[in-house]
Amino acid sequence: MKTNATVPPRFPPKLTLIIGNKNYSSWSLRPWLAMAAKGVPFAEFLVPLGHANTKQQLQQYSPTGLVPALKYGNLVLWESLSIIEFANEKHPEAKLWPEDMEVRAIARSLALEMHAGFHALRQHLPMNLKRQSSRRLTSAAEAEVMRFAGYVRQLRLEYGAGGPFLFGEFCAADAMFAPLCTRLRSYEISVDRTTHDYIDAIYRLPAFQKWYQAAVAEPWKMDDIDNIDKLRAAR
Ligand SMILES: N[C@@H](CCC(=O)N[C@@H](CS)C(=O)NCC(=O)O)C(=O)O
Incomplete structure (x- = not known):
């Protein structure tokens, strides 16, 4: 446009x-x-x-x-x-996407699924990088955590030899899932070792650290997100 x-x-x-x-x-x-x-x-x-x-x-x-x-x-x-x-x-x-055409197509499928889906998780655990406390999952959100963790385990096994990300080297699919990783960490959702290590790899990226440090230094507050436990409980 x-x-x-x-x-x-x-x-x-x-x-x-x-x-x-x-x-x-x-x-x-x-x-x-x-x-x-x-x-x-x-x-x-x-x-x-x-x-x-x-x-x-x-x-x-x-x-x-x-x-x-x-x-x-x-x-x-x-x-x-x-x-x-x-x-x-x-x-x-x-090289935002993997070089191999078929692997690239899988990476794009995942990115599109993330863009169009994972609604329960997104709604129940809104991104809040400053948060560090647990939240109980709904069954729908829990099913999406399992789905995500299943992808991480499968992709790391099949394509992950060249690095710590879904397809080895960091690519756009990892960027699409990065906020999901931060949600799992901020709301202290327990995951298997492979998924935990993958989330660590996202947090260790220098570019992510730059965003994160700026985020935690921000003065703005969004009460509906910061007080999500109280607000949802009151409904
Ligand atoms: N499908 C859109 C979603 C964009 C979106 O929902 N952005 C939110 C922030 S994360 C927004 O702009 N909200 C406007 C507001 O809060 O006023 C995309 O992929 O870019």
Whole structure:
């Protein structure tokens, strides 16, 4: 989609990722991590979520009024996965996806399943990097944790020889699952050793650490997420 050139704000013709709060915005983390971990050069612009003017601000940058959005000159893109795909096409040298065509197709299937699914887990355990306390799972969320852990074990076994990630080396599928990993850690959900080690590998990534350190230093609070235990119990 082309934006009207007269509409402010303008961005230089390079990749600029518009993101939400680093502590809470799981969809922002996905393309940010894919690009940062793989060395794609980009600028970021953060819009704090949950403020009175957030929607109005976001609508200047994204047709859905949601983050992430990507600006490239006057081109505006939205949806985390399409942003990752654009970054991949713009910077093929960064190799955001596995090189083998069939393995790449599996990685994309997983990324799309993450994008369209895992609803129970996403709803029950909203991303909150500052949190460090347990939460009991619903049976639907528990089934999704098992499904995810099953993928991790299978993929690590089949494709993981070249590194600690799903397909060995870090790729866009790992970036798509990174917020799910942080949820399991923040809400102290117990997982098998392989999944635990995989989550560790995500946390050890220098790019993830950069995001995480910025997230925990953020001043903003989102009460509906911070107080999720009390709020849900009161219903
Ligand atoms: N399907 C979208 C989801 C985007 C989304 O839901 N973003 C949330 C933040 S993680 C948002 O912008 N919320 C707006 C708000 O809280 O005002 C994507 O993949 O990018």
